[in-house]
Amino acid sequence: MRIMKIAVIGSGAVGCFYGARLARCGHDVHFLMRRDLEAVRRDGLRIESVDGDFHIAAQAHACSAEIGRADLVLCALKATALAEAEELIQPCLGPETRILAMINGLGIEERFAQWFGPERVFGGLAFVCCNRGEPGVVRHLDYGRITFGHFQDDHRQATELARLFADAGIETHVPPSLRQARWEKLMWNIPFSTVAVSAGGVTTREIMADSGLRALAEALMLETGRAGNADDCHIEIEPMVEKMFANTATMGPYKPSMLLDYRFKRPLEVEAILGEPVRRARALRVAVPTMEIQYALCAFLDRLNRQEVITE
């Protein structure tokens, strides 16, 4: 195995979990950290996982320049921090550095391609339930698969990158089209993440159990699928809707990350998950009236939640 130098930019639960898995199998992994920096420097990083707990003596850094050039940048920033990504990634780039964007929403790789050139940009869609515990601890609750794609759908390159993760014991998937994989993920995220917020902060269980909310979720799914197909995808919408509902029915009271952000009054990833798809649909002249309403409500609720709007 060739040992890679990997810079994890954005060391939340997802960045730490995958970074730690890569470090455990021998790669030279460096974490850009804020909240947990001191704790990880002192005690390392502990992963409490359904697949078995483990601990690494992680290399934690306060700034990207300290990390320097890497073979791979794994960028797992929140979508709300996307504007900072360029500056945070730049110090880690050499001519051969590849960049993997593991960020929710639409339009992520496009931004990265503008900043860093399209050939080196990859997208990774994580299907994983994990969250941060006390400083230096990440809890991995379920799943873990990553869907990989190259920005220009270079299947060979995407497969090569996927192998790096597969060798670290991570389930991987390389579909023909990264764009379609993004839209398909949005067919779940748009209904369940945003209705969880607009329906007052509830889990998937309450959405599934209420006929009105379920109909709203379905309308959002259908519009998302149609917008995706207008955006050069070939999603089989009806079977996908059935599959989404069937999978969600098995999840119990699952809390999408947007729901957790809402409850903890953190910024919501509304623009990446809902705003950008709405703008894409408008540009393609696809009517997405339900998405438009959800977007108006969630964007406002986000501001209200963080007291950017004051009401009497």
Added chain:
Amino acid sequence: MRIMKIAVIGSGAVGCFYGARLARCGHDVHFLMRRDLEAVRRDGLRIESVDGDFHIAAQAHACSAEIGRADLVLCALKATALAEAEELIQPCLGPETRILAMINGLGIEERFAQWFGPERVFGGLAFVCCNRGEPGVVRHLDYGRITFGHFQDDHRQATELARLFADAGIETHVPPSLRQARWEKLMWNIPFSTVAVSAGGVTTREIMADSGLRALAEALMLETGRAGNADDCHIEIEPMVEKMFANTATMGPYKPSMLLDYRFKRPLEVEAILGEPVRRARALRVAVPTMEIQYALCAFLDRLNRQEVITE
């Protein structure tokens, strides 16, 4: 002036305010009360009004049978208590008794006509800002006009009833069609009352100031107008929308009663204000997609708010 015996069924702010005005000018007014019964029996009813404060020694009752036959029943129950109206009104009815429904929403006079016969049923749409203070006190903050209509649009009868209120110093209005007046009022109530709730419990000011919420309010207004016109009205929709927005812009941070109910975790008048119009539109095969979504969200938020839905 012929002295009338008037039974006020539902002595909230609206019932007490208008009942007290009628009593002050000499009518024999009886109030069916719950919360304020003891206080009013002891101290009477005090109206603190922008038009001048006054006090009456109100006749307060715990049950309708105690009131007995009246010339006029003024029913100002909340729409959420509509199912109880028949039983509460029945003991006050004689062959000549007229019934004035001052209840929000759609389908109110229809129910009354089924219960009591159509000839004696009137609707009253109050445009008034008032609320209850400590027991036995009602605060009248602004406006006061009532739009009157007979269920079968008997203009002569509606005008006669309006005169009773006009003689008590109340501004009155008798339009050609009660049904159209109801739909026009809904063109304000549906957008502003329900968005106040679905946008997290905000006033008209926040809705007016946010472009997304304002667009949502406008979409609701347009759909309501179109549904009304499919229901045999002749609303000039565009000028009405302009007028609604212009009026609302002058209101400042106004709190619709549905917003107050939401904040105090009381049942919301969702069915009367939104559910019944949606069902009417469906029956008339008018597409009201925005109203449908608002209905799903508000009906759910109402249940969540009163802890009929528990979330993790």
